[in-house]
Amino acid sequence: MSNENKTIHEFDISLICEYFSSTERQGPGSPEATIKALSFIDNLTPESRIVDLGCGTGGQTMTLAQNAPGQITGLDLFPDFISRFNQNATKLNLQERVGGIVGSMDDLPFQEEELDLIWSEGAIYNIGFERGLTEWRKFLKTGGYVAVSEASWFTETRPAEISEFWMAAYPEIDTIPNNVAIMQKTGYVPVASFILPENCWTDHYHAPQISVQEAFLKKHAGNTTAEELVAFQRHEAQLYAKYKAYYGYVFYIGKKI
């Protein structure tokens, strides 16, 4: 199978973790986009319970913590990301309010109606947008918020090359109005949605990978899987440059009623 037909899920997990644990973010986003999404959420207090699902090494979680009150738990499937997350929290002196735990977003260790805010950037695709919104809702208090970013189509139709790429990677990718309708159908008032600016991909996601790729290839010289992983990431960045008019990441903010 050529690397271009592979999806990211088919690479060796420990190699993916090693590759991404050296970058600040594991998906498109920026501190400005996190703060903008936060601006649609009211009523947070120092007692608020906030979780960040699929937090990775915590780039966006630390921004959240610096801009919102409350106790924040980051949850991710991969222990290496969580160790890095907890080191980052300590470095920023946020360890009293921010803690990372290993867990899965399809089996959350929280009580029903315990949470004020569920955050998830570039991660809900792991269980699917509709399933995530549906299953996570019971953990929120009435009046609590969900804020997730998700890859979305900008247009009704799109060129075959990019359509095929996404159908292999994540066939549930949908248009913005369809995702807003899903949010409403699953029991939230859609409060806001906005497209993440291009710099969330270029400056904050693709550019920091360039030096990581060089070091990674040197370290794993001759390892075909490592070479294919880098080729896949480069291909993904090239596709974005070519087809960014047709898709991007969108933040969706909803309130449980």
Ligand code: SAH
């Ligand atoms: N939110 C971070 C990371 C996004 S990448 C950022 O924006 O930078 C997606 C993350 O989801 C990865 O860290 C991956 O380890 C995590 N993940 C994948 N499947 C998961 C699951 N079932 N439960 C929790 N986290 C998961």
